[in-house]
Amino acid sequence: MAILKGKKVVIIGDRDGVPGEAIKACVDTAGGETVFASTECFV
């Protein structure tokens, strides 16, 4: 978890995998700063 503490994070989630919002929730919990988060669709 320490690897994200104090780091700025860019998140691109996958609509058929893990959505951006879910990754953001994890990053926030781990002390990272989300500067951009979105979920994209590749199908």
Added chain:
Amino acid sequence: MNSVIKGASYILAHTPEMVIHNGTTQTTERIVNPDGDYLKALPSHLRSYEDCVNYWPNQVYIGNATPDELAEVAFPYYDKTKEGASRYGKFGEIMPEEEFLILAQCCDVFEVLLLEKGFVAANKEKLAADPIITEDILARVQEGVELSEIEHFVNDEHAEGLYHAGQLVGCVKRAHDIDVNLSAEVMHENIMTKATSVLALLYAVKNAGISKDDVEYVIDCCEEACGDMNQRGGGNFAKAAAEIAGLKNATGSDARGFCAGPSHALVEAASLVKAGAFKCVLVTGGGCTAKLGMNGKNHVEAGMPALEDCLGGFCVVLMENDGVSPEINLDILGRHTVGTGAAPQNVIGSLVADPLERAGLTINDIDKYSPEMQNPDITKPAGAGDVPMANYKMIAALAVKKGWLDRKAIPTFAKEHGLTGFAPTQGHIPSGVPYIGFAREDILAGKIKKAMIIGKGSLFLGRMTNLFDGISFVIQANTAAEAQKEAGVSEEEVKGLIAKAMKEFAASLLAE
């Protein structure tokens, strides 16, 4: 009583030139990296029409093979040939590009689509030889214009070129000088989705064995928008396509929900029929030019054909209960609500486990699940994995969590309750609905009793909400006879009882 699925159609239009000129991966690349290797390499990765027809997943889509047969084919599929492949299948066909451009011209009612004279002359008869194409449609074919006129519109008037075999053979003009909603690009996109929808409508009517005059309502569920600067998504694709298909007695409207559009539309259609508002409702969806070659970069990088070279289309016919055909059970509806959230387990829970639990069923009671049916041949090289398989694993995991399935049974769950993906990555086209044609047949043949269709949509792409979306429903064997039995007295019996009473009354009058 529940509505029934009277028939379904599935069509493809092979449009390799539109991959190059209209797919957004390519149009974006032309802006940001015009001299890059990808655009140079792409043309040599496009398939011939014959290769497109011989492709296993395409043959499954139009009904010439089953998903189970596809599952027996060694992966990947693109280097295999389906023996006995044909342009025509029991659900529809794979139309070649040159014929499709003529059909698109027939679908244009504002003279924005122009084709070169020689091209029309060379290909009109080919389209006429297609048994599904009616005289009414052929009567709409225009003679065409000189190539110089087309070149003028493309070079000087912002028209979108139409190409065949590397040659400019036509164009789609802008329908307004300023309004971006009527630009050549948007008009091109909309006419192509309309043309594929028309083809799907024609096959659906034929496959259902009904008359065009029987159709009372059409719902279009594609992901395009037609309108002008004052009503950007005014619509109405449904009625526009119904007009060309000759459905004179039909009205209609558009339903939208990204890839979940078809499932939303089918629930709405089933409700309209069950309520008695309309006796026969068609749900149709045309193809999407923007998504052509969407994962082309990965395909080219992997040295394989650019497999996203077809526009897709489908149509499902819903009618009043005939006592035979499979029904849409509106008592078992999965719904992703505003409060559901985007976590995968919440999504599958709301769409699969919750509606079954409400109906007193478990995940094991559904014989086949049809979630996103994308062809893994397309998605795996692009890093998106096997989408149907990912859905089956999540459904199985949820079943384990609920205590409905033994953990050891997860690997076999997908084989028993799942399907191999076979649909093109055309957004709404692969979303749950590709299996409906097969589900109807499998239920009628007694192979399965219940199938669940699951539609999911990426609402966040519209930047209006971060919400996900989804809706699911169950198709089941016809229950009209059981319902009648449960009701106690049949209509015939009631008639008999009334007749007997009248006879006795008449006899008593005579006696007096």
